Amino acid sequence: MDSYIKQWHDLILNCNFDNTYKMAWSKALVELSLNINEDTEKETIAFDFGEIAKLCLKYYWNQTIYFDLIQSPSFKKPPEVMTFTKELIKEFFQKKGKVQPVRFERIDFHSLKLEEQYKETVKKIANTLRQDVCWRFKNPNGIAYEIYDLNSNRRIVHFNKQDALKLKEHSDFLFTFINYRWTQMLEGFNYSPRISRKVRAIDEDNIKRSSLKKFHTHLDLMFEDGQRKCFYCNEVIDDTDLSVDHVIPWSYMFSDDLWNLVYCHKEENSQKSNRLPSEEDIIRLENRNILLLDRMEPKSCDYDQLQIAVEKDYVKKFWTSFKGG
Ligand SMILES: [Zn+2]
Structure with a gap:
């Protein structure tokens, strides 16, 4: 395995099971790497925390609105990102006046007049990522993995172009591996059946309700x-x-x-x-x-x-x- 990807593999494998933040964080970075143009002249690639937070919101929104999956072992104190996500879902249902779930990607927050709430949610998630997740992910048990750099106020993640392109090249493997670990965590936190099928169906945009x-x-x-x-x-x-x-x-x-x-x-x-x-x-x-x-x-x-x-x-x-x- 490529040594850079091996570090990602080890970080994802050795994550503690406190909550699923690190899964969302790493998956968002890999997803953003898909947008990089191989011919770019830039030597460093930068991802903004707002963009990362939007993707995290997407993952949590879809897992919650369809299946209400629990994202941490603590029932009394749910992870704050889940609280933010659920508040936004609640406002969405209030605007819609019905309870049919809709995928995050299909929602136009602007025309629903929820743009402010949406932006506020993204901001709050970015804040949690800044405080709790971005540096912890690459420093498990006090060992630093130099897989990316954070600028001083943690508003941007920097990659060497070569590294970022490796994420893109190995994205299929990384997505599969992250989902596998994420599913294992969810199985520890949830009693609900068919969790791996649920996670996969969300990812593949394949949640069909067949005729009864x-x-x-x-x-x-x-x-x-x-x-x-x-x-x-x-x-x-x-x-x-x-x-x-x-x-x-x-x-x-x-x-x-x-x-x-x-x-x-x-x-x-x-x-x-x-x-x-x-x-x-x-x-x-x-x-x-x-x-x-x-x-x-x-x-x-x-x-x-x-x-x-x-x-x-x-x-x-x-x-x-x-x-x-
Ligand atoms: Zn009846």
């Missing part, structure tokens, strides 16, 4: 008279008002499983978002699953999966971890 229509055949087995009823209010649902809902939220499960799906009124579905299901809902879902299993044709993949879910008590287990996480 294919589950209708199974769910209809619960309504022998053809009148579909809402799981939550037990009223009959008109076809135009029908939706399939994840009882334990999709954002937590990141998966469509028959054992977790019910019919409900569209209105209730869009209102509830990440609401915690009540114990009563959970008990009714468990009973529904036993009954549904009884009515399904055995020897299908869906049947087998539902059977495993019932036997292993997935409803209660995932609900308990969702509550705790």
